Amino acid sequence: MNEKEFNSEVEKLQKHLDLYPEDDESYILLGKFYFLNKKYDNAIEIYQKVLSFAVENVSAYYNLAVAYEAKKNYEEAKKNYRKVLELDKDNKGTQDALNRITTFQ
Amino acid sequence: MTKQPTQFVVIGAGAFGSSVAITLSKNGVDVIVMDKDKEAVQRISDYVTQAVQLDAMDEKALRSVGVEKSDVAIVSIGQQMEASILVTMMLKEMGIPKVVSKALSESHGKVLTRVGADYVIFPERDMGIKLAKSLVAPTILDHIEVSPGYNIVELDVPSFLQGKSILKSQIRTNYGVEIIAVKKHTPKLDSKGESVLGEDIIIAPPPDLKLEEGDVIMMIGKDEAIEKFRKKE
Secondary structure, eight states, X not given: OOHHHHHHXXXXXXXXXXXXXXXXXXXXXXXXXXXXXXXXXXHHHHHHHHHHHOTTOHHHHXXXXXXXXXXXXXXXXXXXXXXXXXXXXXXXXXXXXHHHHOSOO | OOOOOOEEEXXXXXXXXXXXXXXXXXXXXXXXXXXXXXXHHHHHTTTSSEEEEOOTTOHHHHHHTTGGGOXXXXXXXXXXXXXXXXXXXXXXXXXXXXEEXXXXXXXXXXXXXXXXXXXXXXXXXXXXXXXXXXXXXXXXXXXXXXXXXXXXXXXXXXXXXXXXXXXXXTHHHHHSOEEEEEEEXXXXXXXXXXXXXXXXXXXXXXXXXXXXXXXXXXXXXXXHHHHHHHHTO
């Protein structure tokens, strides 16, 4: 996807969110879109916005943790993975993720 | 061509023995595990071919479960040096082709070798060395000693190489180390549609491959050369 196409897709999602500002699923979709295009800072901003009004959104915490992990900010990644486990203790993927990033770094 | 071993016996179902047994089993080989402790045997029984409660010092008991037919025996008897020495000796006398024994100290290791152990491992010593090395060189994510003085190390692409191709970075010329693989983290979605960091490993990377922030490089070189590279970070 080139820059023009990317911006066009973001604009479409943003227009939808302007009409439905508490549509957490669409926000998360936008966050994932940024993530897939390696715009991790933008993804983090979006997930944090979701969590400002949907404080127990497990998907937001999880995807936020992965975005932090992509930026190698392991402290923030661990914090958010642990939050996922607090809300969903049987989330196996999260436990594996914590094991993976808990190294001697 | 050497036949691949397919029958393993692990004596001692403590933390080390269990890890070895379960990993072997996951790799599709037959594993018999033995321990004197009933609970240890029960804990592992679902993960291996057979788990038996017996005293490994009893040769008749060992033969009753067909231990002598094993290709490889791993002796990981906890803190009892005498028992591990005697069991190692017994297993070699039974004709088991390869016996790997866990040692608690250098002197214990020497005795195990003398009584016939084919390979002696020092898990605590080796882990201690690995831990210390990673604490004094935190930018090195992992390392494997290829030969004394030569290592393969895994480390994050340092900032001074980010954005450069392998050729333009002149790593070989400037530092005398060779990049043998590059790991790139690729953002993807998993089967549930959640974010995940995929890993693409490029072996023998082409010289025009660009190194980016977040990439991990695996390089081989002499310790001094690797250290010279690391100090540049």
